[in-house]
Amino acid sequence: MINVLPPAFIFIISGLIVPFLKGRARNVFLTAVPIVTFINLITLPEGISMGYSYFSYNMHLLRVDELSLIFGYIFLIISFASFIYGYHVKNNWEFTAGLFYAGGALGVIFAADLVTLYFFWELMTVASVFLIWARNTDRSIGSGMRYFLFHLVGGVILLIGIILQIKQTGSAAFNHMELSSLSTYLIFIGFGINCAWPLLHTWLVDAYPEATILGTVLLSTFTTKTAIYTLVRGFAGTEILIFIGAAMAAFPIFYAVIENDLRRVLAYSLINQLGFMVVGIGIGTPLALNGTVAHVFADILFKSLLFMGMGAVLYRTGKIKATEIGGLYKYMPYTAAFTIVGAASISAFPLFSAFATKSMVMSATAGNHYTMTWLILLFASAGVFHHAGIKIPFFAFFSHDSGLRPKEAPLSMLIGMGILAFLNIFIGIFPGFLYQILPFDANYVPYTTAHVVSQLQLLLFSALAFTLLLRSGIYPPEIRSVNLDxxxxxxxxxxxxxxxxxxxxxxxxxxxxxxxxxxxxxxxxxxxSNPYKLVNQIITGGVKEEKRGSEAESYFWLIGWSVFIITVFLAIYLLAFMHF
Known part of the structure; x- marks a missing residue:
């Protein structure tokens, strides 16, 4: 029966089938995979199931609860929209990698133990690197290799932590952990590398912009969001995360403002939004955790939409740098409109998704008296409006006329973007539908007069600052440069x-x-070569010998001590080898 299959297995099996399909049959199959998996998901009973034994430890492939379900819902939604968006892709192996990658992410969020989680965690790493290499450029090959090495190190750290944790506790169960031992610190760091913590984040901004058009959309969804899930599940309330998250929210703004590659701008923006989520995990109250999970849901929708918009521009023009594009709204009006919806959503305009989600984390931060952190998040909110809310649509579709005259994006791309644009607006207008499926008990009302007015003031003053800085020439110009991180x-x-x-x-x-x-x-x-001579040299310690015939006289060096030293060295070596 299909309803006894873990959702990950459906995606993985589909990844094995899709290379043998072509054309419309392939597209129909890809559309059906997330739909069938969603039907399977809603029929799964809550609780822990699908157990197996590994080295006498009890493992379980499935843990179905409110936290894993909401991540499962959004992963399937984005898979559905992304596969439609990617109908233009000719290389079936790219879809195979995408299905394995998404399957690994589903495996992680439904795993009930650390060993099962680690297996799917590494499957994600291997599958995702092929989405980078699939672009087949020198930069993508190099970025993919660096990405793989970074995650290889992170995987080893995580594995060592898991082994020590199992040895220490006698259980492989994945539940809440305290930072009280080497094992939990290693697991914490292993999760943090995939979450792109400060100084550990360079793999993201290096690799994501170099992936394929479809690959970047998928990459922006699964790796970092599964890391957020593991931190919510394992380390909620760990206070150091508040400070890590605040740094994540703030520092990418400065890089994003001066970055020329617009997909790399969005990569920095992704880290910025992850910062809000990490702060919520660190606070650890029901409202903060609900805000984190809700913002994961919204961020996947609007960040994927923005990457889709820039992907469509890249697909039609072959260019993605702000200095090389501009004035495209006349030729790609639907793409421009969908991108503006994504920009309004990430900026938390009223009636758009982030207005109903990010504010939950902000309210929890203020309510728990983390004043300095709240001020940093406020600054980060204004900054994200500058670099993602304004910069992305302005320099791509307006700004100067680049002279490019591309066609509108293909219909399948527009449908994929349209689905996400609709959901961003729907959640912004009717947040109650999202709040109903959040995993923790906490009441929140986003549409209060104070919240609406204060958010509009923040956005309007940010827009005014952008305009004045741009007109005065103070705003960093878009120039060809290398952003040193x-x-x-x-x-x-x-x-x-x-x-x-x-x-x-x-x-x-x-x-x-x-x-x-x-x-x-x-x-x-x-x-x-002469055994008699060797014995003689050992006994005599070296002698002077007359060479017969026409051979000249020569001296043999003292080899007695040399043979003795070599013999002692070999004896010590053998004894040491036998001991260990």
């Missing part, structure tokens, strides 16, 4: 290591190579 530190450290390797390690290895593969074999060959 924290990866500069990695490059310097790596460069220093490479120099150390070239000057110290490699010469030492060359000497070792010469010792073991040249000198010692030659020496042993000489010593064993």
């Amino acid at each position: 924290a990866d500069l530190v990695y490059r310097k450290v790596l460069g220093g290591f490479i120099k150390f390797e070239d000057k110290i390690i490699l010469p030492a290895l060359d000497n070792v190579k010469y010792l073991f593969f040249n000198f010692m074999p030659s020496l042993l060959g000489t010593l064993t």
Whole structure:
């Protein structure tokens, strides 16, 4: 029966089938996968099920509760819209990677134990890197490799933490944890790497803009949001997350304002929005956690919509930098309109999605007297309106006339964007439908006079500041440049290591190579070529010998001590080997 299958399995099995389909049959199949999975999902009984045993530990593939369900709903919604958006993709293997990637994300959020979670966590890593490599450019290959290495390290850290946690507690169950041991700290850091914490975030802004058009949409959804899920499930109320989240919300603004690549602007904006969610997790109250989960739901909708809009521009023009595009609203009016909906949503305009979700985190922050954090989030709210609410649609569709005359985006792209635009407006107008499925008990009313007025004031003053700064020439101009981020530190450290390797390690290895593969074999060959001579040298410790015939006189060096030292060294080595 299909209703006993974990949702992840449906996606993974579908990923194996899709390479054999073509044309309309493939598109119908891709549309059906999230629909069938959704039907399967709503028929699953709540609780923990699908158990199995691994090394005498009890594992479970399914934990169905309100928290996992709401993540499952939004993952299926975005899969449905994204697959429609991606009908234009010719390479079926890109859909295979996308299905495996989404299946891994579904596996993570429904896993009831750390071992099952880790398996799907690594499946996400492997599948997602192919969405970057699928673009098949030099930059995408390099970015994909760096992305893979970053997540490989994060996966090893997470695995070590899981092993220590199981050894310490005797259980593999994935429940709430306290930062009280090395194991929980390692698990915490492993989750944090996928959440793009400050200084650990460079993989995101490096790789996401280099992925395929469809790949970037999918990447913006699953990796970081599964990390948010694991932090909600495992570390809600961990106070250090408040400060980590505040930093995440603030620092990307400065990079996004000066960034020229508009998909990279959205990558920085993604980290900014994750910051609000992480703050909510750190506060840990029902209202804050509901705000985090609700904002995950909304962020997936509006961030995917913005990436879709920029993807459509890239698809039609082949360009995505602010200095190379502009004035496209005349030729891509529907794409421009959908992008503006996404921009209004991320900016938290009344009647748009983030107005009903982000404000929950803001209210929880103020209500729990984190005044400085609240001020940082207020600054971040104004900043996101500048770089995502205004900059993205302004420089892509208005600003200067780039001279480009593209066609409107394909119909399938418009349908995918239209679905998400509708949902962003629907949640903004009727937030009660979203609030009903939130996992924690907390009442919240977004449409109060004070909230509406204060938010409109913030947005209007931000728009005025943008206009004045732009007209005065103070606003950073869109120029061709390289945005140096924290990866500069990695490059310097790596460069220093490479120099150390070239000057110290490699010469030492060359000497070792010469010792073991040249000198010692030659020496042993000489010593064993005449057994009588070898015995004589050991006994006498080296003597002067007359060469017969025309051979000149030579001296044998004292090998007695050399053989003795080698024998002792080999004995010590063998004893040490047997001991360990």
